[in-house]
Amino acid sequence: MHRREFLRNFSTLVAASALPLHAAAPEKPRIAVTMDDPTTSVGPNISWREANRNILDTLEKWSLKAALFVCGMRVDSAQGKELLGQWDDAGHLICNHSYSHFNFNSAKTTYDDFAADFERNEPLIKSYRRFTRLFRYPSLKEGDTAEKRDQFRAQLKQRGYAVGHVTIDASDWYVDDRMNARLEKQPAASTEPYGDYLVAHLLDRAAFYRQLALDVLGHEIPHTLLLHHKMINALYLEDVISAFSDKGWQWIDARRAFDDPVFKRQPQTLPAGESLVWALAKETGRFDDRLRYPGEDDSYEKPKMDALGL
Numbered sequence: 001m002h003r004r005e006f007l008r009n010f011s012t013l014v015a016a017s018a019l020p021l022h023a024a025a026p027e028k029p030r031i032a033v034t035m036d037d038p039t040t041s042v043g044p045n046i047s048w049r050e051a052n053r054n055i056l057d058t059l060e061k062w063s064l065k066a067a068l069f070v071c072g073m074r075v076d077s078a079q080g081k082e083l084l085g086q087w088d089d090a091g092h093l094i095c096n097h098s099y100s101h102f103n104f105n106s107a108k109t110t111y112d113d114f115a116a117d118f119e120r121n122e123p124l125i126k127s128y129r130r131f132t133r134l135f136r137y138p139s140l141k142e143g144d145t146a147e148k149r150d151q152f153r154a155q156l157k158q159r160g161y162a163v164g165h166v167t168i169d170a171s172d173w174y175v176d177d178r179m180n181a182r183l184e185k186q187p188a189a190s191t192e193p194y195g196d197y198l199v200a201h202l203l204d205r206a207a208f209y210r211q212l213a214l215d216v217l218g219h220e221i222p223h224t225l226l227l228h229h230k231m232i233n234a235l236y237l238e239d240v241i242s243a244f245s246d247k248g249w250q251w252i253d254a255r256r257a258f259d260d261p262v263f264k265r266q267p268q269t270l271p272a273g274e275s276l277v278w279a280l281a282k283e284t285g286r287f288d289d290r291l292r293y294p295g296e297d298d299s300y301e302k303p304k305m306d307a308l309g310l
Helices: 003-017 048-061 078-089 111-125 146-158 172-185 192-217 231-246 254-258 276-284 298-308
Strands: 030-036 067-070 093-096 131-135 141-143 222-228
Touching (some): 067 254, 111 146, 192 231, 222 254
Parallel strands (some): 067 093
16 A cells, blocks of 8 residues: 555544544535636746646546636737637636736726726637636735725626635745746756645645634635646646645535635725635734735745745
């Protein structure tokens, strides 16, 4: 028996023996893949077609349907249409992530500019069969003033959109940046340490946001994991999904997750945004000792990766 299989089976036996007689098994945490920023420029050592195929093949292997949040400027080309068509054909949700990825929490980004950019993106995606009116704010920033926040929420409602919230925020994009920087200097360098870091980072963030959600809401919710269409995920999405499964997480389709009533919540926080769980916790005023701002960023991962020589 392989060591990994032994540990998984042993952990299951220990957990089962700890339950009182006739007690119901605890509810498994549920999680869905959501992926931002599909692009035809992935990395120095892999073509976008190979990266895209790796990601889609992994999702198919696990029988998962993800939600793809499309930022138009990255796919506004014939190749971009080909990329989106492959996701559409595979049955994944095609969702709106704006055209230009403006930061709505910046004082330089007006409501009018942000709303126009949102409108600009829809023609690129609305012809796909799996087009779904879910909008994800770039960088999870939902407005630096109550006026901007509420005005755009009203715009989304008028257009029949819901927010494609993230519950488990993370910095996979930064791990990818660091890996690509290493490969540019050392093309033959191993990517495995970056894959290991990615898995550990995502499991850590998932544990944090799951516990925070339990403490705020008092019950399990279906979680949505933030990932990006990057080389790191083309190489290691299989490891990520497998590691979560080994830890007892149940993978579900993105549509099923977004159907949960929690995703209709509109936290009254300023500046608005971050993970939905983060914002709900912030709104209560009871968890400030556990909340950093922003929720996730490269500045938190840099010293850890520096210490590991990554």
